[in-house]
Amino acid sequence: MDEVTHSWILEALGARDAREVRTLTFGISSDVRLIEVDGIPLVLRRYVNKFVNELPMAIASEVQALTAARAVLGDVVPEPVAHDVTGARAGCPSLIMTYLPGNPVIHEIDLRKIVEPLTLLHAQAAPKDFPQYRHWFDSDRLTIPKWTKRPETWTVLIDVVGGGEPSAQHVFLHRDYHPGNLLWENGGLSGIVDWPSSCGGPRGIDVAHTRGNLALVDGVGAAEQFLRTYRQFVPSYDHDAWWDVADLLSFDSDFAGVMAFNAFGANLSIGLLISRADEWAHALTKAI
Numbered sequence: 001m002d003e004v005t006h007s008w009i010l011e012a013l014g015a016r017d018a019r020e021v022r023t024l025t026f027g028i029s030s031d032v033r034l035i036e037v038d039g040i041p042l043v044l045r046r047y048v049n050k051f052v053n054e055l056p057m058a059i060a061s062e063v064q065a066l067t068a069a070r071a072v073l074g075d076v077v078p079e080p081v082a083h084d085v086t087g088a089r090a091g092c093p094s095l096i097m098t099y100l101p102g103n104p105v106i107h108e109i110d111l112r113k114i115v116e117p118l119t120l121l122h123a124q125a126a127p128k129d130f131p132q133y134r135h136w137f138d139s140d141r142l143t144i145p146k147w148t149k150r151p152e153t154w155t156v157l158i159d160v161v162g163g164g165e166p167s168a169q170h171v172f173l174h175r176d177y178h179p180g181n182l183l184w185e186n187g188g189l190s191g192i193v194d195w196p197s198s199c200g201g202p203r204g205i206d207v208a209h210t211r212g213n214l215a216l217v218d219g220v221g222a223a224e225q226f227l228r229t230y231r232q233f234v235p236s237y238d239h240d241a242w243w244d245v246a247d248l249l250s251f252d253s254d255f256a257g258v259m260a261f262n263a264f265g266a267n268l269s270i271g272l273l274i275s276r277a278d279e280w281a282h283a284l285t286k287a288i
Contacts, residue, residue: 004091005046012082013037029196034099041099042081048092058196059085059093061131065198066097068127073117076192100191102183106217106266111229113189114182118206119233124172126200133173133201136250145253147274153281157245160288166240168202175199177206178213180261204243212247215280216258216273217266223280241287248280
């Protein structure tokens, strides 16, 4: 870490020593590192690239999300320890939070253990003045993927999204709930991390995003089992496949976010993800 950030950590925590242990960065929006402050492991998130301007209130939003989510889910959510929203003291917008033990498990995860906390979160209204959701695709730039072997399928999906989203009650969303953001230790779920995108919105967005990731890493069957498990906890939930279509159209053409799961031993390839994306797209045309 640089000298400015190091000095801020010491001052903010009243500490004598702080050192960087290793990087925890696998995404693109921020730099995340495991640090040790007076012998205590903590996590430092910093916005050091273009996202400083694109997400000016990201730190404030994440602090709000962590605080509210901990009130619902308890210690599986990191606790904010110190933050600098603007970066005036830390050198860039920064957040220090507690470190949760465990590691992501990508394949064949225990769906009941990940569905239960998500349904508890969705049972809550989003915190007051919380950010509202936005879609992660640009409707004006949607095109049929060059790599697909099912172009007619993707044409159908693009037309469906253009028809407008379903109306739905807004709830508390994680917004990026997938295997890479879930930590496991001794067979139990030990952490739910990465809350900067948390917002208020229709629960179908969260359900679809988890389903989309599962479809890519373990196949369509895993995505369908996730929905069946969710409905076991919330029998009244009526899922609209529009959300799944919108989520699938949000993935980058290089599947960078999913390929990052290889850092956790996922053993994924672009060829495999392309094949599974086509399979998921085809399955969705039958559901819409």
